[in-house]
Amino acid sequence: MAGTVIGEGLTIEGDISGDEEIVIHGNLRGRLTTTDAVTVGGTAVVGADITGASLSVAGQVTGDVTASERVDIQAGGKLVGDIKAARFTIADGASFKGNVDMEV
Amino acid sequence: MAETSVIGAGTVVSGHIRGQGSLEILGRVEGDVSVTGNVMIGPAGRVRGNVTGAEVTISGQVQGDLRGTQAVLLEPGARVVGDISGPRVGIAPGALARGHVQTDGEPAPTPARVPAPAARPLSAPARLTPAAPPTPTRVEAKAPLPLPAPARVEAKAPLPLPAPARVEAKAPLPLPAPARIEAKAPPPPSPKVAPPKPEVRKPDPPRAAPASAPAEFTPVRPIKPEPRRPPPPVVPVISKGTKAKKKKSHD
Numbered sequence: 421m422a423g424t425v426i427g428e429g430l431t432i433e434g435d436i437s438g439d440e441e442i443v444i445h446g447n448l449r450g451r452l453t454t455t456d457a458v459t460v461g462g463t464a465v466v467g468a469d470i471t472g473a474s475l476s477v478a479g480q481v482t483g484d485v486t487a488s489e490r491v492d493i494q495a496g497g498k499l500v501g502d503i504k505a506a507r508f509t510i511a512d513g514a515s516f517k518g519n520v521d522m523e524v
Numbered sequence: 525m526a527e528t529s530v531i532g533a534g535t536v537v538s539g540h541i542r543g544q545g546s547l548e549i550l551g552r553v554e555g556d557v558s559v560t561g562n563v564m565i566g567p568a569g570r571v572r573g574n575v576t577g578a579e580v581t582i583s584g585q586v587q588g589d590l591r592g593t594q595a596v597l598l599e600p601g602a603r604v605v606g607d608i609s610g611p612r613v614g615i616a617p618g619a620l621a622r623g624h625v626q627t628d629g630e631p632a633p634t635p636a637r638v639p640a641p642a643a644r645p646l647s648a649p650a651r652l653t654p655a656a657p658p659t660p661t662r663v664e665a666k667a668p669l670p671l672p673a674p675a676r677v678e679a680k681a682p683l684p685l686p687a688p689a690r691v692e693a694k695a696p697l698p699l700p701a702p703a704r705i706e707a708k709a710p711p712p713p714s715p716k717v718a719p720p721k722p723e724v725r726k727p728d729p730p731r732a733a734p735a736s737a738p739a740e741f742t743p744v745r746p747i748k749p750e751p752r753r754p755p756p757p758v759v760p761v762i763s764k765g766t767k768a769k770k771k772k773s774h775d
Contacts, residue, residue, distance in 0.1 A: 423535060424531055424532035424551070425529050425530040426529050427527055427528060427529035427546075427547075429543045429544035430529045430541065430542070430543035430545055430547070430559065431541070431542050431543045432537060432541050433539045433540045434537060434538050434539010434555055435537070435538045436535060436537050436539075437535070437536050437538075438532060438535030439534040439535075440532045440534040447543075454535075
């Protein structure tokens with residue numbers, strides 16, 4: 421199970437930091453930093469810079485993303501911000517706006 | 525979807541948390557928490573800020589006010605510095621609280637529950653307080669089966685506190701053996717072999733009492749208890765008035 425789960429209907433205004441997986445179905449405004457995976461669920465609205473090992477977006481994210489491994493935007497997901505990651509995928513039906521730095 | 529939110533043990537949230545659903549805090553939160561559902565703060569959970577929820581259950585540390593629209597329950601090991609209010613307030617033995625406590629409002633929709641009992645059965649109560657008493661009762665209850673053993677066991681059980689641990693480890697196998705062994709060589713082996721029987725059956729109580737219960741809760745306290753405690757009052761060596769008396773006597 422994920423270490424931290426922000427359920428739908430929950431709003432966090434502030435920073436989240438940690439060393440475990442974080443799953444967000446609710447709202448977050450602030451900053452998110454972890455050393456593990458980050459999952460943004462379909463109902464989530466995130467306005468935060470995200471740093472993590474990997475990021476999967478099915479909801480809405482506004483903010484810059486730095487991932488040590490990968491970033492995936494799922495169908496229906498929306499991401500506005502710059503991305504820095506070794507691997508980056510955008511599924512059909514996802515929306516994205518921003519710069520990509522794949523550390524070539 | 526996820527009605528229950530979790531702040532994991534390795535996570536720190538600095539900011540406010542509010543919204544609907546229940547919240548479980550196993551990590552750290554620096555900020556106010558306000559949810560419509562229940563709030564559970566685990567033994568390792570730490571919150572610096574006010575906490576509001578339907579039923580607020582604390583096993584960890586909170587520095588801030590607690591407000592439960594249904595209840596506020598402090599479990600053993602909880603440390604709360606702040607005011608507590610709710611229709612039902614339960615503070616279990618072993619919980620520390622400093623602040624104003626007030627029970628107000630109408631009891632929650634589920635009136636059948638009583639704060640203190642509810643708080644205990646949840647986690648540790650059974651282990652903590654009743655730890656000592658259960659041992660005898662259980663042994664007696666089960667005594668009928670191992671007829672030869674019980675008398676000795678009861679006599680010896682209280683003394684060899686450390687032994688049980690060893691015996692427990694060995695116990696699983698010897699279960700069938702004791703009867704035979706005792707018949708053969710009553711004096712020497714019986715003390716060793718006989719204890720296992722009861723020990724095997726009552727491992728729960730003894731373990732819980734001396735080993736696990738304290739072990740579980742002590743770690744919570746050591747974190748900050750000493751530094752936070754106010755220094756002992758400085759008591760003057762000479763009680764009031766003695767100097768005056770002396771002076772008077774001299775004069």
